[in-house]
Amino acid sequence: MGMTGYVDFGYVTFIALGAYGMSLGITYFYQVEGLGIWIVFIGFLLALLLASLSALLEAFIALRLRGAYFAIACIGINEGLRHFIEGAKLWGGSEGLIFSGSLIQAVGRETANQLTTFWADLAVFIIAALAAFLNIHYMRSKIGYALTAVKEDEDAAKVMGVNTTKYKTIAFLTSGLLGASVGAVAWGLKLGYVFPGDVFVIHYTVECIVVVLLGGAGTLLGPVVGGLIYGLSKYWLAIIWPGFQLLIFAPIIIIIIVLFPEGVVGMLKNRVRGTALERYLL
Amino acid sequence: MSLLRLENVTKRFGGLLAVNNVSLELASGELIAIVGPNGAGKTTLFNVISGVFFPEEGKVIFEDRDITRLPAYRRAPLGLGRTFQIPRPFGSATVRENVAIGAMFGTLGSRINVDESLEMADRYIDLVGLQPHREKLAGNLTPVEKKMVEIARALAMKPKLLLMDEAMAGMNPKDIDYMVDLLIRIKEKEKIAIVAMVEHIMRAVAGLAKRVVVMHQGATFVDGPTADVLSDPRVIEVYLGGPSEKSKKDLVTNQTS
Ligand SMILES: Nc1ncnc2c1ncn2[C@@H]1O[C@H](COP(=O)(O)OP(=O)(O)O)[C@@H](O)[C@H]1O
Ligand SMILES: [Mg+2]
Numbered sequence: 001m002g003m004t005g006y007v008d009f010g011y012v013t014f015i016a017l018g019a020y021g022m023s024l025g026i027t028y029f030y031q032v033e034g035l036g037i038w039i040v041f042i043g044f045l046l047a048l049l050l051a052s053l054s055a056l057l058e059a060f061i062a063l064r065l066r067g068a069y070f071a072i073a074c075i076g077i078n079e080g081l082r083h084f085i086e087g088a089k090l091w092g093g094s095e096g097l098i099f100s101g102s103l104i105q106a107v108g109r110e111t112a113n114q115l116t117t118f119w120a121d122l123a124v125f126i127i128a129a130l131a132a133f134l135n136i137h138y139m140r141s142k143i144g145y146a147l148t149a150v151k152e153d154e155d156a157a158k159v160m161g162v163n164t165t166k167y168k169t170i171a172f173l174t175s176g177l178l179g180a181s182v183g184a185v186a187w188g189l190k191l192g193y194v195f196p197g198d199v200f201v202i203h204y205t206v207e208c209i210v211v212v213l214l215g216g217a218g219t220l221l222g223p224v225v226g227g228l229i230y231g232l233s234k235y236w237l238a239i240i241w242p243g244f245q246l247l248i249f250a251p252i253i254i255i256i257i258v259l260f261p262e263g264v265v266g267m268l269k270n271r272v273r274g275t276a277l278e279r280y281l282l
Numbered sequence: 283m284s285l286l287r288l289e290n291v292t293k294r295f296g297g298l299l300a301v302n303n304v305s306l307e308l309a310s311g312e313l314i315a316i317v318g319p320n321g322a323g324k325t326t327l328f329n330v331i332s333g334v335f336f337p338e339e340g341k342v343i344f345e346d347r348d349i350t351r352l353p354a355y356r357r358a359p360l361g362l363g364r365t366f367q368i369p370r371p372f373g374s375a376t377v378r379e380n381v382a383i384g385a386m387f388g389t390l391g392s393r394i395n396v397d398e399s400l401e402m403a404d405r406y407i408d409l410v411g412l413q414p415h416r417e418k419l420a421g422n423l424t425p426v427e428k429k430m431v432e433i434a435r436a437l438a439m440k441p442k443l444l445l446m447d448e449a450m451a452g453m454n455p456k457d458i459d460y461m462v463d464l465l466i467r468i469k470e471k472e473k474i475a476i477v478a479m480v481e482h483i484m485r486a487v488a489g490l491a492k493r494v495v496v497m498h499q500g501a502t503f504v505d506g507p508t509a510d511v512l513s514d515p516r517v518i519e520v521y522l523g524g525p526s527e528k529s530k531k532d533l534v535t536n537q538t539s
Contacts, residue, residue, distance in 0.1 A: 142396060145375075145383050152372035159332050161358030161387030161439065 013058070013078050014051045014176045016199035018183020021047025023097040023194040030102035037107050040115060040189065047184035048177055055176025059169045082200035093196075100192030116190050121232075123185040128228055131178050138174075147171055186231050283346060285310045285475050286331070286443055291340035293323075293330050300326040301337065302500035308477065310442065313469045315487045315508075316479045318497035319520060324479050325367055327497070328445050332364045333357045345442070359391045363441030367448045369428035371435065373421025377412055378403050380420050381434045388439025399438075406434040409471075410464065426457055433464070442474055449478040450486055462490050484521075488512065496520065 025043025029035055035042070054077070061073050086094040104112045138144045146167040149157035154164050188194060286308040293301040301323045308314065316324055329335045331342060333354030342350045349357055363384075371380050381403035385394055394402070407416055410430040415423060420431050436444055449465065450458050469476055480487055487494055487508065494511040496504040498520050504511050511517055 140396065142386050145379065145386055145396070148375050148379070149372055149383055152374060153370050155334060155354075156366065156370040156372070158354040159334065159358060159362075159364055160384055160435070161355050161391065162383075163355045 011175065011179050012200070013054050013081065014179030015183035015187060016078070016081075017050040017054055018047040018180030019187040019191075019194045019199050020091060020097075020183075021045075021050045021180060022184040022188030023099050024091060026099040026103050026106070027092075027097050030099070030106040035106070037111065037115075039103075039106055043188065044181070044184050047180040047188070051176040051180030051183075052173060055172040056169070058176075059165075059172035062168055062172070078200055082196045085196045085200075096193060096195035096198070098193040103192065116192060120185045120190045123189075124182065124228070124231070127178060127181045127185070128225075130181075134174060134178075143167065143170060182227060182231075190235075284308060284343075285312075285345060287341075287343040288327075288331070289341040289343065291327070291330055291337045291342065293326055293335060293337045299500045301330060303340070304497075304500075304502050305340075306495065306502060306505070308443070308475055311469065311473055311475055312493070313465065313476045313478070313491050314493045314495060315491035316477060316495045316497060317484070317487060322497040323500040324497050325447055326500075328364060328447050328477075328479065331445060332362060355387075358387060358439060358441075359389055361389050361440070361442035362445070363388065363436035363439045363443070364445035365429065365432040365436055365447055365449075367451070369425060369432045371420035371423075371428050371431040373419065375420060376417050377407060377420055377423070377431055377434075378416050380431050381406050381438045384435040384438035385440075388441065390440055403434070403438055406437045409437065409468070410434045425452060433468075437468065437472060437474075440472075444468070444474055444476045446476065446478045449480055458486050462486050465490060484512065 022040075022043035025041075025046045026039050029039040029042050032039075058077065061077075085091055091097060100112070100116075103115070107115065138147070146157070146162045147170075149160060149162050150164050150167055150171075157164055183199075187199065284307045286306070288304055288306040291301055291304045292299065304323075304327060316327075318324055326335070330337045333349070333352060333356075336351055340350070341348055344357070344360060344362065347360070349360070371377075372383065375383070378400060382396070382399040384406075385399035385402045386396065404416070407413060410433050412427065412430050412434060415427060420428065423431065433444075433446070446465075450461050453461065465476055465478060468474065478490060480490070492508055493506065494504075494508045495502050496511060496514075496517050504514050504517055506514075
């Protein structure tokens with residue numbers, strides 16, 4: 001999420017694992033008596049667990065590799081994980097997991113419908129609100145200052161007394177948990193299936209980078225805002241004008257990126273520079 | 283008790299002896315200058331002291347504590363501050379935020395919160411004369427101003443020892459005079475020891491420090507009172523053999539004065 005300048009590239013894996021966590025929860029627990037709607041929460045917890053593990057792994061790598069090497073390592077993890085899932089026939093292998101039927105069996109058709117539409121959208125907004133809250137909290141605390149230092153110059157940060165390992169791990173975990181939450185509800189729960197080829201493709205990395213650019217690279221709130229704009233408009237365009245969404249979407253994205261080269265949040269940030277609002281938008 | 287003691291410190295890069303068996307002692311509140319031609323190993327020595335690199339041999343002792351293998355981020359809270367050869371302020375943060383980061387993670391560490399750090403930053407911004415630039419992004423400043431940001435940032439850490447790499451590189455005579463004056467003021471006012479590394483500008487050295495250490499090919503080969511060192515034939519040899527015409531001239535001016 002641009003917090004340390006590293007996290008952008010790991011974001012895809014976080015979202016993918018979030019989608020997988022939700023799918024696994026529903027697929028493997030839907031027949032357990034008495035769980036009912038709780039399988040969604042189990043799925044959510046699995047999403048958070050998987051993302052935490054991968055966030056720790058990527059933080060570990062980020063402590064050793066910088067810049068382009070780190071980006072390549074992340075794409076490597078992404079591809080590696082995908083081939084591992086397909087090759088080892090883990091979690092449905094290349095067939096993926098289709099769980100919309102399981103969800104209906106567990107909670108009934110009507111509840112399942114509400115879950116995948118209203119509640120999933122609401123959850124995305126709650127996650128965005130949570131991200132905004134964390135943003136404000138971080139920026140007001142030493143964490144925000146430490147992350148700025150790490151992002152700008154790690155060696156300088158270290159000799160200033162910043163424990164770069166600790167703050168990078170915080171950044172990756174925060175980003176991983178938020179990314180997985182979005183993946184779990186907006187990709188997993190909402191679609192009702194997950195295919196490794198879908199969630200791990202490079203195209204998806206590109207989509208994530210678009211999201212980051214749209215919101216504003218290097219800002220904490222940027223990717224969340226970008227993700228919201230991108231995710232929701234893609235989704236609603238698909239409903240209003242099915243089949244044409246990508247056709248309309250491409251020029252819209254180009255226009256936004258041309259108009260706001262620093263992203264929506266970056267643009268706002270410049271506008272409020274020097275005012276009290278500024279620190280909420282790092 | 284000495285503040286900093288280096289015991290037979292050696293740092294190699296592959297086959298290259300960048301720092302060769304250096305021993306050095308520094309008292310609290312002392313201001314010394316380190317000079318030496320390009321590639322002498324001065325920056326590497328600073329990196330070993332501040333923990334950017336660990337030495338292959340020898341010990342770094344700070345206030346009687348062996349810090350040879352202590353990570354850099356844990357040395358800062360003990361009272362070790364430094365600036366870099368090429369100033370490296372955090373460019374996307376304001377001058378005030380840069381300096382506040384020093385306060386937040388320096389020797390005061392957990393005892394100071396964000397607001398207090400920002401207030402403290404103002405004091406050091408005033409000290410180095412950066413008031414007009416307080417709210418500017420550090421990345422947009424001139425090199426000399428960036429150097430001042432680094433000094434203020436290091437001072438806000440409330441260090442016991444300040445290492446200044448290339449304190450005056452690339453400065454005009456007016457800036458050099460200002461810097462010499464500033465360092466002496468800092469030493470008096472903040473009661474901290476300073477090791478100022480000055481590559482070629484011998485003119486500044488005489489006015490700055492009572493003690494000079496000359497490094498050459500990784501070793502400290504002369505260490506003593508400024509006047510003695512500047513007239514030492516071996517030092518003149520190194521500088522006359524050195525690449526810079528200007529350094530020869532500076533040295534000669536110093537000798538005759
Ligand atoms: N990170 C490094 N890797 C390899 N060699 C280095 C590194 N840093 C410095 N050196 C070498 O060590 C020697 C001393 O360099 P340095 O300490 O920068 O000298 P000075 O600061 O006195 O000009 C030089 O020969 C330089 O090329
Ligand atoms: Mg140097």
